[in-house]
Amino acid sequence: MRNVLLILLLSLTACVPNRSFRQSVSVYPPIPGESPYTLAFIEFDDMGEFWDRTQLNRALQSINDAKARGNGQVIVVTFVHGWKNNASDDSGNVWGFRDELKDIAGRSGNIPVVGVYIGWRGAATNVPFLKELSFGNRRNAAIRIPGANITEALHKIMRTTKQGENDRSKCVLIGHSFGGMVLERALTQSMVSLINDEEEKNGKTGASRISIPSPADLIVFVNSAAPATEGKQFLGMLKAGHYYYRSGTRDVPFFLAITSKGDTATEFLMPIGHFPSKITKAMRQYDLCDPDAHPEFPPGIPNQSTYYLHSTANSPVLQSHEIFVSDRPDDDPANCAEVHQKWYCVRPKANRWNDTPYWAMRMQAEIVPDHGTIFRPEFRRLLEVFLPTRDETPRTLERVAIPNITSSQLDLSSKIQKKRSELEASWVRHKNEKEGQDALKEARDILGKLNVSGTCLANPDNVFQLLRNKIKDIVSDPSKVVQIAEAMGIKSDQ
């Protein structure tokens, strides 16, 4: 009993104070020769509220001031720290971030550099053993704090940095460990809204490009401790919508989840850490009798808990790219980073499911050796591979193009449509009669011939929606008209 009391007492006295660490001064202007960058802090309390909204205003002012000094150009790097860190000078991440900024400023020429450090209560105690036990508690904080305030701050930083498509300023956001989860949760919903708005605008005006209004040049979740259930919904939306994201002629990531192969914390400890909380949640089984009708679900993953126990970058089925090591650069050197006389080149993973602009991959331990050591020139060099270069046009989201077709394919597609409308009409008008039931049976038979079977055919409304979904496949692959027409009993004239 005495021991328990002692531990409790120790834990109370060793609590990291629940306060802002940058109350009076939150912006540190450049000091020539010593720290040639501006560092601004914005802190959030354990509920996700600004400790002091003026910190945001000061940070935005410092970006504007830097832009004025740089003739309209600035490099802004925003960093969200993870577990066991905060905005105090005792936090290793604060000093690591300073080193990072110093290096960037040393190579940026006359372009001013501003770092924005997003602070939250990632450390609740300083007691060594208890610190390790705070995983669940601090994970819950990382889930809780991404609310209106932090989303507002991040969007205002991005907007202030990049004012319009022609703004050459660079804006990079990085979240590490639980900070990756904070960043992802804070941005995902607003990004979905942004894409939906642009799509709506595009449909109305007929504009060729669904252009994101430059939210950032790069958004990175490094060694993120967020379960893949966080990213999977957005990934699924991008997959189902056939979105592309390019800078000039080069594919670039909209979101980048990247994890070191040396990061044992997220590879092995995270599943253990998440397991207790998994027990309290209802995880579904994916019962997809027609995977083709659900492009948002990767094949071969039967249970949702697989995503909950692993991060996006550590989930092989969600990985979009791989990094290979070579003695010389790839065909396109823009995809490679030179690190210690070797080339680390990024390429799409073979047979990948994830071909969306949400990139996920693992990197060699030579780039980042473990979970925590992320402030390294090797990693910086690799991140530059993902940045758009100066010559590239602003980023855009695009829709797929209708492919070239033959007259026979067009003819068959019209017959397929005619058959589809006949079946649907019979069902809608004669549901309770033999004609309607026959149409339903025929639609089920057609789907069976197209390898759709199982419980999803039980609901008649599903049956006709599935039929439409199957027909939709011809847009991306016109050759499929033959297979669908045959299943429907339609004969080709040729």
Place this chain on the structure above:
Amino acid sequence: MSANPTHLAAIDGDATLQVQEDKLNFGQNGFTAEATSYAKAAGGKPPNQFNHTNNVTFTEVDIGADVRPIHLKVVEGTGAANLADDQDEAFDSEVYIEGAVKRVVGYHEK
């Protein structure tokens, strides 16, 4: 109709009027939808697409409804399109045809 799902796609504006009409009809058949807007792309050449791009919005038809073929017609000037009574206008907009901007009316037979 307007509450039904929509699909956006792009079509090569360097193609002839007939090829574009065929592609629109193929898109309609694929999406079980009717073209409800069609217009030339704003801005310059979109990356990795065509030299001239036209954007189309397809709106899915109600369950049991037919997909009516779409027809394109180039109209000179700014006056009325003068469609027949059985022709249901889908759009009247500037579109790239063989790379040149033309006023094109799209209609479905009622």
